[in-house]
Amino acid sequence: MGVCDAIEQYAPAGKPSAMNPPHLPKVAGIDSTVPPPAHTAPPAPQAQSAPMLIQxxxxxxxxxxxxxxxxxxxxxxxxxxxxxxxxxxxxxxxxxxxxxxxxxxxxxxxxxxxxxxxxxxxxxxxxxxxxxxxxxxxxxxxxxxxxxxxxxxxxxxxxxxxxxxxxxxxxxxxxxxxxxxxxxxxxxxxxxxxxxxxxxxxxxxxxxxxxxxxxxxxxxxxxxxxxxxxxxxxxxxxxxxxxxxTEATLREELLPSRLPRVAGVQLAARHRTCARGGGDWFDALPLPDAALGLAVGSVTGSGPSAVAAMGRLRASLRAYAVMEGEDPVAVLSDLELLLRLTEPARSATALFAYCEPAQRKIILAGAGHSPPLVIGERRTEFMETSLSAPLGMLACWEAPSVEFRTEPGETVLLYTDGLLHRTGDPMDRAFARLHAAAASVPKSLHADPAALADHVLRTVLPDGLDTVDSDEDVVLLAARFE
Known part of the structure; x- marks a missing residue:
């Protein structure tokens, strides 16, 4: 007889029963620690035929x-x-x-x-x-x-x-x-x-x-x-x-290690990576004249190649933003041209916002990216950008920008599509879930963009979906304007 029955429970309950004390050996799996009665002679062993032994x-x-x-x-x-x-x-x-x-x-x-x-x-x-x-x-x-x-x-x-x-x-x-x-x-x-x-x-x-x-x-x-x-x-x-x-370390090194401090705005970011390593990214960089650039994006694919492409794309956008950040359309147009010339087989989505915190003014443009969400005590609404294709999908990308202003204390939430895809819902229902999560933010959390982002993340992705292994990255970038 084998040990299958003992393995079915997988771990012995109580003390082990199949051990072999050195001073009292067991034979053929039969416990010999109990001696025969002293007043009886040990029974004569019964002969067993060779075929039975072999069987x-x-x-x-x-x-x-x-x-x-x-x-x-x-x-x-x-x-x-x-x-x-x-x-x-x-x-x-x-x-x-x-x-x-x-x-x-x-x-x-x-x-x-x-x-x-x-x-x-x-x-x-x-x-x-x-x-x-x-x-x-x-x-x-x-x-x-x-x-x-x-x-x-x-x-x-x-x-x-x-x-x-x-x-x-x-x-x-x-x-x-x-x-x-x-x-x-x-x-x-x-x-x-x-x-x-x-x-x-x-x-x-x-x-x-x-x-x-x-x-x-x-x-x-x-x-x-x-x-x-x-x-x-x-x-x-x-x-x-x-x-x-290694991928996680590389990805973390390619993303901002800390967010900048800019007068008039508070920043917070949350990043959840997929098991294979995806290409979602975010950025926040100070610009001339006390301006601020905010960006989120995603490149197609996963693994080291997607992470490397994400790093190149983010670095390029930073350069274009410093040179012409006040024109988000020009920034994304340059980025699209670079992507088309250097990586013609890859496409990407991106959203870039040029912010003037003193006036709470935001000019943004998106390339196939989900619209940002404005969250305040009086309103919770998507700030629709003009419809446009992802970068690398058309021979020449261009779309008009959108300009709007926030009220004091309102937060602009930028995010990647992974937040919606991880819900497992159709996109219309996922957007509705995101809107409901943003609308349910307690008033006590409106002053803290980090707490606000955590609330939205936990509400949209309950039951640990924000940390479970998935094929989708998740990025949230929250900017609260004072």
Missing amino acids: DRLAGWISDLTTLQELTERMARTAALDEALHELLRAGAALVGARRGLLVLEPADGLGPDTTVGLGLTRADLGHIETVPRGATAFGRLLDAPPAPPGARSETAEIAEIVDADLLADTGLDARHREVAVRLGYAASYALPLSTETAGRIGAAVWLYDEPAEPDERRRHLVGLYARQAAEHLALLTELERARR
């Missing part, structure tokens, strides 16, 4: 392979690194008959990400374990072991496993490790390295037992096979996480 053995192998396949498929379905780390811990605990454990992700190349996750352990518990000298921990010995030489098999050149069947009976146990083990209530551990031939060592997993115990040979074989398969998946997710972090 039982084959059934056990099939059960084990089925379990291994199910767990490997569960691991393959994980799409996020943190999810995969917890999945490996839970599956491994079921395989070795443990209740708790921890996994330390620490790629040998030093490029990260480095993290520690626990199963049945709180953050405080993990903090206590981290106070143990690294060389005294199983994961430390695995991670700090000399790497395998090029071309050598990792299981022969590196430590394959570390079994501490009775920690508290070990006279050479580090004093701090003993103190932490007693405090957290574990008495044994079983640890495996996580490595692949291409990525090398990427981490180590340790499972903890409440009593002196160790997994039998069969369970060690199964968890070893599973760990090797899971490590390949973890290595792929680690590379993906690195790429995401």
